[in-house]
Amino acid sequence: MTDVDVAVESDLEENLTEADLEKAEKVFAKKVEIIGGPPPGPATLEAKDACAWFGDRLVLEGVDLVMPKGQVTALIGPSGCGKSTFLRLLNRMHELIPGAALDGEILLDGDDIYATGTRAQQVRMRIGMVFQKPNPFPAMTIRENVLAALKLARLKCSDKDTLVEQSLIRAGLWKEVRDRLDSPGGALSGGQQQRLCIARSLAVHPNVLLMDEPCSALDPTSTRRVEETIDELRGEVTVVIVTHNMQQAQRVSDLCAFFLAAENQPGVVVEQGPTDVMFSTPTDSRTLDYVQGRFG
Ligand SMILES: Nc1ncnc2c1ncn2[C@@H]1O[C@H](COP(=O)(O)OP(=O)(O)O)[C@@H](O)[C@H]1O
Ligand SMILES: [Mg+2]
Secondary structure, three states, X not given: OOHXXXXXXXXXXXXXXXXXXXXXXXXXXOOOOEEOOOOOOOOOEEEEEEEEEEOOEEEEEEEEEEEOOOOEEEEEOOOOOOHHHHHHHHOOOHHHOOOEEEEEEEEEOOEEOOOOOOOHHHHHHHEEEEOOOOOOOOOOEHHHHHHHHHXXXXXXXXXXXXXXXXXXXXXXXXXXXXXXXXXXXXXXXXHHHHHHHHHHHHOOOOOEEEEEOOOXXXXXXXXXXXXHHHHHHOOOOEEEEEOOOHHHHHHHOOEEEEEEOOOOOOEEEEEEEEHHHHHHOOOOHHHHHHHOOOOO
16 A cells, blocks of 8 residues: 555545444435435446437447446546447437437336437436536535435425435535535535535436546545445446546446547447456457556
8 A cells, every 4th residue: 555545545534433424324214205206226227239420420339238237337448439428328418419419229227218208307317427527506505506406307305404414425525514514515625526516416316327537637535535435326326437547447347348439430339348357358459458558
């Protein structure tokens, strides 16, 4: 362990004391009902022959990928190979970009999220997203930020205080903000803002959480906290995370998909599989070259 690691570790241990953990257990034991919210529990997400265009340019071709429920899937690959585009296909954000088109199917527990009659807003409630750059509502209070998605979707909640506390504990932010829930979200540090965004996404109890390079703007301590949060979400929420950090992919993911685009060609998935296999004995030599840092 390096000095930095040790400092981070002790800092993390300091974050929640035994008494805090005991109290957190009690808070989690309380059932909070969200009326009109997603069905409970994680869901399997599956892409079948997914393709994406910007104008007439095909940027992603024939992606078949199963992201099993409750597991963490990492999307890896060099810049520009379509990872973010793929993530946006998964919760119907791609269609918000003018000129963007898509083909193929995205199945959420077997149901196509693009089926006629399925509303994008409903899909986005079940499949939340956290972006590279933290985007809390800066003028809203911390508490209001956590409850923002609920309010937007006009969902009723049986116990808002408990929901706020549960969401902030799950995002690893509770102890730092519990005494200032009424201060603005914009006053937090970058790492805290990102965890606030995670808390906001978790508050509607999504079945899937998509994360697009969530730690790339964060310091090592905040990065560790976010990774801990991802680890704790395993089994509860399906996580799909884009990361350029190979150590992070190894630390947090169960499965990996390696995206690659040859020059002037659309991005494809070169290989996918259990993370340990992808990092030790992948089938494609390009996968090994990439995970060992020989390109990208
Ligand atoms: N809004 C957009 N309009 C046009 N082209 C885009 C847009 N967003 C991304 N692209 C292009 O699509 C390709 C895939 O981009 P992206 O999904 O962002 O890759 P990655 O996340 O792997 O870096 C790139 O060539 C990029 O330039
Ligand atoms: Mg990207």
